[in-house]
Amino acid sequence: MSFSNDLEAKVLRHFLGGQAQTSPSSLYLALYVSDPTESDTGTEVNGSGYARQPITFGAVTTSGTKSVISNDAAVTFPQAGGSWGTVTHIGVRDAASGGNLLFYAPLPISKAINSGDRMEFPVGSISTNID
DSSP: OEEOHHHHHHHHHHHTSSOOOOOOSOOEEEEESSOOTTTTOSOBOOOTTOOOEEOOBOOOEEETTEEEEEBSSOEEOOOOSSOOEEEEEEEEESSSSSSOEEEEEEEEEEEEEOTTOOOEEOTTSSEEEEO
């Protein structure tokens, strides 16, 4: 996953600018039908039954020279009440609605979500790393 401009600025302010940053109390996974980009300009799903879903992450591990963190519980979206379009990207946000994009990534395979479909991400399938 890539950092958003907002998160990059918070990290720099916190570690190099002497301005403490508050961690979000909760994180939410969002689905996108276009690339959210570092500037948070993508189109989030807006269909019947859609809502961002809470996501939690486990302990930081090491893989080679990278520090990695992954979701520690499955993330399941509600059943679509109609077409949500073709989901191409995901994003981790700091609020159930509005808020700030923190991380984002393209899906390995885009997925058309039609009425009755449900999107789920298993444990460990959403991760980010720093090298």
